Amino acid sequence: TGHELGHKKEAFDRWMAKLVLAVVGYGHFFIEHNKGHHRDVATPDDPATSRMGENIYSFATREIPGAFKRAWELEEVRLERSGKSVWSLDNEILQPLIITVALYSALLSFFGPIMLISLPIQMAFGWWQLTSANYIEHYGLLREKLPNGKYEHQKPYHSWNSNHIMSNLILFHLQRHSDH
Numbered sequence: 001t002g003h004e005l006g007h008k009k010e011a012f013d014r015w016m017a018k019l020v021l022a023v024v025g026y027g028h029f030f031i032e033h034n035k036g037h038h039r040d041v042a043t044p045d046d047p048a049t050s051r052m053g054e055n056i057y058s059f060a061t062r063e064i065p066g067a068f069k070r071a072w073e074l075e076e077v078r079l080e081r082s083g084k085s086v087w088s089l090d091n092e093i094l095q096p097l098i099i100t101v102a103l104y105s106a107l108l109s110f111f112g113p114i115m116l117i118s119l120p121i122q123m124a125f126g127w128w129q130l131t132s133a134n135y136i137e138h139y140g141l142l143r144e145k146l147p148n149g150k151y152e153h154q155k156p157y158h159s160w161n162s163n164h165i166m167s168n169l170i171l172f173h174l175q176r177h178s179d180h
Contacts, residue, residue: 003130006030018096022103024126027096032071037134042143042158043151052140060131 047066
């Protein structure tokens with residue numbers, strides 16, 4: 001849901017994406033996916049594209065920190081262009097992070113120490129779901145590098161898609177990944 005809402009243009013939808021991603025402490029995905037992954041998909045520059053022969057565990061140890069690093073770099077550039085500090089509240093990585101900290105603090109206060117076990121488990125599960133989707137959707141696919149040093153434009157065959165009605169309805173058309 002956070003993935004799909006992050007593609008919307010309306011401010012409310014985009015804030016809902018941040019909120020949904022904040023629940024699992026993965027708010028940077030909002031920036032990285034839309035501004036980094038979409039640009040670099042199926043290239044060696046994309047930490048969210050799994051490589052041919054790469055197992056999911058190796059991919060996860062490369063993708064998770066790589067995605068956060070690239071999101072931070074993209075957000076830093078965006079904020080510098082507008083003359084703002086990367087540490088300002090305009091930082092769209094810090095916004096969901098603040099929500100995560102507030103939410104987790106409230107849950108810990110209300111439910112007690114059991115949340116010290118429950119929250120990391122649900123967080124890891126959420127991260128694993130997003131990482132697994134990234135792993136499957138572009139596994140082993142590579143865009144051709146052109147003579148000018150740029151990569152060919154993204155095509156539907158740079159993403160593994162599924163045209164099954166039920167899985168697309170259940171997962172908000174996530175299997176039609178190349179459509180967005």
